[in-house]
Amino acid sequence: MTMSAFFIIAVLLLGFLIVFQIAKASEYVAVLKGEKKTFEQNNRINGFLLLAFLILGLIGVYWCNALLKPKILGEAASDHGQKIDSMLYITLVITGIVFVLTQVLLFWFAFKYQYKENRKAFYFPHNNKLELIWTVIPAITLTILVGFGLYYWFKITGDAPKDAMTVEITGKQFAWIYRYPGKDNTFGKKYYKNINEAQSNQLGLLWDDPASHDDIVTTEALYLVKGQPVKLVINSRDVVHDVGLSHFRMKMDAVPGTPTTMWFTPLYTTEEMKQKTNNPNFEYEISCDQMCGKGHYSMKGIIKVVSQSDFILWRAKQKANYVQAFPEKDPATAAPAPAADSTKSTKPAADSAATAKK
Template sequence: MNIWMLLAMIFMIFLVIFQIAKASEYVSVLKGEKKSREQANSINAVLMIVFLVVGLIGAYYCHKHLTPMTLFPQGSASEEGKEIDKMFIITLVLTGIIFVATQICLFVFSYLYREKEGRKSFYFPHNNTLELIWTIVPAIALTVLVVFGLRHWYKITGDAPANSMVVEITGQQFGWIYRYPGNDKVLGKRSFKLINAAESNVLGQDWADSHNNDDLMPSKMYLVKGVPVKLIIGSKDVIHDVGLPHFRLKMDAVPGIPTTLWFTPNRTTAEMRAETKNEEFEYEIVCDQLCGNSHYAMRGVIEVVTQEEFDKIMSEVKPNYFAAFPDKDPANAKKEAAPAADSVVAKATK
């Protein structure tokens, strides 16, 4: 109800302004062109100040009431993201100060230097000093910001720490596929020519490579708090983008060109649920690249756990090799052996 009342008030204000402008237009016809222009300029000058005040109040209101709805109050869920948050805040403060200052100058100057009787305009076509100031100063500021950005970019896309866990994430319309190396700590080879969903080989794993035999493919991504993780990112079809908003990171998923990214989670999912007082909280993977009709639904889940919880979860995940070759699954071999043993016992009792 409050929103509708606010919209109605805004509409009425614009309606009043419009009526005043129309009335002044009719009066100007009677007074003459020069008087009409001066009156219109005076009205516009006052409206400039009104617009400035209302605009700044609106910007402050939006900042105060909408910032708590963003992810910033939670802080970054990765150690590397903390530095990116700092860089973002510095950029926001710097550009915010410049924005407010320039807007005040723009509207106040429009009010102070409006047309008046007896006032002459002054202008000059060129000034080297001013040209240098408004070219060099922004160039220096932007260069500093770019250098900070490149420093963080090269860090998260460079060599991951030696103790990093490795997770492969592959995008496809419209979902994510995760693969972990097994006990051998090595991901098996893949080839797009070997992709065959009907034979449980959605990634095109090369079964001739024994490193594929213990690779794990859980339904969601599991990470360990405090342990760096290196993501090997790819795509099966079109360009996607692995967006990790809680961790303040993102990276394109390009068909045929693997990309990498690493970070260190600093809070478990359970800790974030307690902190946000939201029992349904989940770390999300979003696709930040428009990739088709169902792009909006391309969502993945990351669960950050302790090392003990991670080991337990992974011990219960079967390698995809057994899905492709059920007859080589030890669990299936035991099931087949059990009936045979029962028949032997039955014959012995006879």
């Protein structure tokens, strides 16, 4: 490898030397041929190259699209994702037209109006009518884009439907923790100073609060139900993370101390996506999209979208976090006991519980 590195450097240096010699020689040639003649020749070459760049560039844009479009993720897998995709196409059409038009004009003008000995530049310092036209047209176009954009924005960021399932997702360096409220449909209170990984309390749940006793905490996967809106309550335990759901086209930061939310409705189960994408290994992935430290690139979570019945089945198999922390309190092995004596923590945390329910 070291040899090839030296080899590359040698080739580069040689290339430099050749380019330099040519460049230097061309300067002498210019003196011999006369500066005017050299200038005219250079101008013609560069004018032609600008036109060639335009044509090859536009072909390249088309070709690049043909090559790479199949590699982007296909159909959006959530209702909000579909809205975002429609917005994307509206924007693509409008900006695409402007792109082609202005690039063509730019390079065409440069080519067409290149220096000619007998050409006189047209003295055209301003024209109010033209300037008004190209102030008003972009303004109208952008109003349309803002209109569509905000229409979708408010739909997507509006309140979650009443029947939405609420799941809490918490980022930490470098993994995701999911919490389900359990049968009582209420999250128990938590306080970050109660976090104790050795005692199976990754989120700092307050065992004083009976609502916490049936909370399910898992790192295995985020199970969601096809067709049922889900509201994610997003937390972070340490630095800023971001719940990135590229198949659902959704994203929201996880900020320590400031819970955030987002909601959407998954449209296809993981199994269905395996068939749609012809990929037997397909998984919905959660990518951390906010720089969070050395393991950022590997901070992955899995979402399993399943049917309602499969979800109920899965949830029935989960052990409550309380039971994991206190195996002796497992109703499957022992009679349920009052929880009050089982915890040392006494600090009330009404506010963190309140935010968790938000």
